[in-house]
Amino acid sequence: MDSVQTTVERHRSSVRKWVRNRFGKWVNRRIPPAREVTLDQRRIFIFPSRTGLFFGCSLLVMLVAAINFENNLSYALTFLLATLFVVATLHTYANLSGLTIRAVRAQAAFPGQQSEFLVMVERSKQRDHYALYLKWPGSSEAMVNLVDEDSVKVQLHMPVDKRGWFHPGRLLVESTYPLGLLRCWTWIDLDLYALVYPRPLSSAELPGLATDTPDGAAAMVMGNDDFYGFRDYRKGDSLRQAHWKGFAKGQALQTKQYTAYADRSVWLDWELFAGMGVEQRLSHLCYWVLAFDERREEYGLRLPGVTIAPAVGEKHREQVLKELALFGIGDKSR
Amino acid sequence: MQVQGLVDGAVKEVGNILLGKEPQIRLALCCLFARGHLLLEDLPGMGKTTLSHALASVLGLSWKRVQFTSDLLPADILGVSVFDSNDASFTFHPGPIFTQLLLADEINRTTPRTQSALLEAMAEGQVTVEGETRPLPQPFFVIATQNPVHQSGTYPLPESQLDRFLMRLELGYPHPQAERQMFERRHSGAMEISNPRQCIDMEQLEMIRIAVSKVHASENLLDYLQRLVAHTRQSPEFEVGLSPRGALALLDCAKTWAAMHNRGHVVPEDLQAVLPAVAAHRLVPSGDYAGDGDALVDLLRREVDVIGR
Amino acid sequence: MNVQQQVPRNALMWIIISLFALVAPHVSRLPVWVLAVYVVAVVWRLQVHRGRWSFPGRWVKVAMTVSGFIGIYASYGTLVGLEPTVALLLTAFALKFIELSQRKDAYVLLFLGYFICITEFLFSQDLLITLYSVLNVLLVTTALVALHQPGQNQFNRGTIRLAGVxxxxxxxxxxVLFFVxxxxxxxxxVPLKSHTAKTGMSDFMKPGDVASLSQSADVAFRVKFDGEIPEKSSLYWRGLVFSRLEQDVWSGLGYYDVPLSEQRPEPVATSGRPLRYTVIMESTQQNWLYGLHYAEARSAGVLQSSDYRMVSPAPLETEYMYRVQSWTDVPVELELSDWRRRTETKLPPQGNPRTRKLARDMRAQAGSDELFVQQVLDKFNLEEYVYTLRPGALSGSNRIDQFLLETRRGFCEHYASAFVFMMRAAGVPARVVAGYQGGEVNPLNRTVIVHQFDAHAWAEVWLENQGWVRVDPTSAVSPLRIQMGLEEAMASEGSFLAAAPLSPLRYRGIPLLNQLRLRYDALTYRWQSWVVGFDSEQQFDLLHSMFGEISTRIFATLLLGSWALVLVPVAISLFMKRDTxxxxxxxxxxxxxxxxxxxxxxxRVPGETPGQFAQRTMAELPAFGEQLQHITGLYNTLAYAGEMDKAGLAQFARAVKRFKPNRRRALVEEDNTI
Known part of the structure; x- marks a missing residue:
């Protein structure tokens, strides 16, 4: 008995999978992935919503009341609402039709974080669009109007996990405006990928720090980044760095000393973490990229087949992280 | 007539020294008339210092220059209180910032701490040293220069700070003809033209300001401005659109530009003329867009319709 | 909360408006406490909206629901019947509103709102009520639209406009659906309405009943004749027949009072052209229908009673339309059965001895039934009998004696009652007939409007070889009543509609008001005959006249065709819509x-200013240089120099309209200039 049930269950689930597969293929054919998608009749599906079915039931009750009371105005009102349902089909459809959904960008993120996906909804005609509902499976949801603006940016957040390119799947664009009786929707595949960096993994010390300076130490030179200490005032020292407050208290004139890390170039090298797995190496490198970036120190990256010269700054960091994220992964393959 | 005459005179005077750069000189003047600070971004030796010095002379402003280096401290710009052991009191030694026109040379060479000290002073028009607030002279302009090429040991200004500069200009290589003229001058020893003479005095500067304030910006023009601004906020090419401050800057400069051409109202051409200088450094292209701020401005100028719908 | 489930503030406000609009027409039928529930509900919900109070808890809701039921039961004494049901619905509507928090609650609420619109029609299908209900439907639909406009916190005219469109x-x-x-x-x-305070004839009559009915200016029914309208004095709208007198109360025979063999009346041999007309009755909550004797209904579903009345099988809950044909001068029931003769001559064993004696004496003197009738009428006519709405009270057990021989003041029911009593006392079969007499002709659409004050009672006497003959004793007392109507008959007394000072009928003397009243009445008639009274027969006639023989194919074509005819333009207007x-x-x-x-x-490329465009084009088309410069100059002045005025705009428009460049001409002129 039990086994029969599981067989049936398995059979059913395989049928469901087959149906879903077929549907997926069909949708793919009908709505191929693109950078921007303009919604037209090939893409828009429309069907009475749950509310619409409930409304239909209410209409049936009204019709029965009209018949039983032989009340012509009740008939009239029932028919008016029934045809309102029909007219609403067109309005609901029009609310979605002609919209252009454009993939803007996806924010890079670390595993476990939420990546921000930015899409733009544009209208082609000056018609007001209301209550456009957008959501990826598993993402946050958004409800937007297009009334005073011609386009609106929509931010959707979605957790990402694996290093590499993350594709959020098909975006659901849905509307039940104006009456909620009909649900008009489409699934669009946007050519939008979020970059997922390796998970940063701290290591206490950067083993065998590879720098340009021969001794390899993190040389400290006098600069003005951080207050470091005092030393006696010597002739030639800047008056502006003199410790006047101490002098006023009767101490000997002293000079304030500041430190800064010297212009040095750290190479974050694949070989620094020899003996570890690929992902672990990347994670450690990632951690150090962030560490150096925070200190605004220059760093370069050496991976097998990739070399990025030492530099500092946001763009540099992104470039380095991107290389780490995509190491060993073909471009935009999943 | 008067304003245009004055401006033309000043442009000519500066142009005598910086050859073949009239459009940039005009924009720089526009920036100063609109009470804004100017950022010059170019390679060394392109005449950045020459331009700022000439501008100061033409406007008759007191002028100081600070070379920004990595060990420059905020106190080196703002000033410091020095203890005088004779009368046992602190006396304030004002820094170079206490001038009417400050040339902050190679601002990206110094640390962010020093940069922000200058930028704060620029924004507030006053300096606070050791708890005491001292006003800066009026008018107060900063012309900062920055080397666009990323070199090691530099700290490029963050985008948020760039917004404090009303305009950003690039001088660029001189026109071959102008360059030839330069060579000839040097050859004939005529290069040593001393400072250009003052063309615009304080009173006239004030008059220009009044003229600017009277310039009319029509509904149609404001619509166009709004379309421009909206485009930067909506198009996918833009990561960061124009801030309201940026939009106001555009309007101010366009009005000044109109006044400089003796017009009582702003026309779209005015907006387009100042657009690259005012907007390019405030716009950030989105990750997928290949171009930079200037490309964005170009896009903006081409795609946004001048005529409303 | 799910973004899709939020209720925008805008929608909340529209819902509140619809809430009150929906309950308003029901107010007269509702106990006061239901209205209090509405106020409490709205206040509570608004306080929730402002964050002051919270939604009611589960037990509070249960308590409110239970007390709602109890309250309805206490107010109506029952939970069945239309009024308690509707009251219950309305109470539930208000209570549901308190707990409105999500969009799905709003759907329930608004669909209930549509249903409440329908319940209003069960009480009245009046034109004004219909118009008001249209407004209600619009409001509910607007609320439904507003529910789908997230982030719209202010009233937006577009919302109601879209709902209206x-x-x-x-x-x-x-x-199309309605007619097809x-x-x-x-x-x-279905649950029926409780029989509360409807003015109209009742199925029994005691002295004073008709007189009190005469105080009402309500419309009883409207009649449209197919041909000419007969003389007003011949319009006796027969509705009820009272054959039984018990304790001074006349009443009709009940269904079980008539033996089975007498149930079916003897067929009437009709001849000649009948009068054809259509009657639309206002709701009476009674079964009987009115017609000119002898009347046969042409509408299906109308029954005929044993005393030749038309009867509807169901009480008239709303307006009811039926078609009739009448032969006013054919003899009816020439042969009287024994049972019928017994019934129609029966009197209470005691009472009114003087009248009985008088009747017997007069009958003996007259010699024939016919002459006896005439003599009784002469007595009413010649002696000092007064036709009055204020007859004064009669008391005691011999009221007919008292009226006939002492007070001699009475309204139609007194005369009819006394007349029939005398006939029966003398052994002549006779009965009281109640209905309406006369009516007002609306000149605008040639309908006869019969009001409640046209209520009348008269008599029928059975005579050998003539069958039942109508005799109206009132006409003997006051011929004016029959010829002109009650208003003229009571002109000297001033008692016409004394109790209804605001009735528009009292102001018939003012032409403008009267015109308005008649116009509205004509409209009401049209409304009732086309919408309210639309039935399967009319439907068949209509479809038949439009499409001939009705087949499934024609039916389907009609539906599909009409839908295409309407939906295609809507779709085009939606999808071709230009800038709003x-x-x-x-x-x-x-x-x-x-x-x-x-x-x-x-x-011109988008980013090109008019000035730049002019420069570029002038280089291309020097022939048009002047015009281009002119137009561009005007535009720049108007658009940017702040000199926008009407005259300038008109000048600009003229310049543009006059500018009709033509490529060939442009090139030719270019050649010439070269």
């Missing part, structure tokens, strides 16, 4: 100019 687009299809949808009979019996925010006229004209230039192959 959608309803208007739905109307044509609604009409088959009308069945009721599927099961029109730009300034100035820019519109400049764009027109640009279009003309584009016709020459000179297309």
């Amino acid at each position: 959608m309803l208007l687009q739905a109307v044509p299809l609604m009409l 949808f088959p009308r069945f009979g009721p599927l099961w019996t 925010h029109p730009g300034s006229p100035l820019d519109k004209y400049y764009r027109m100019f640009c279009e003309r230039m584009a016709g020459l192959g000179l297309v």
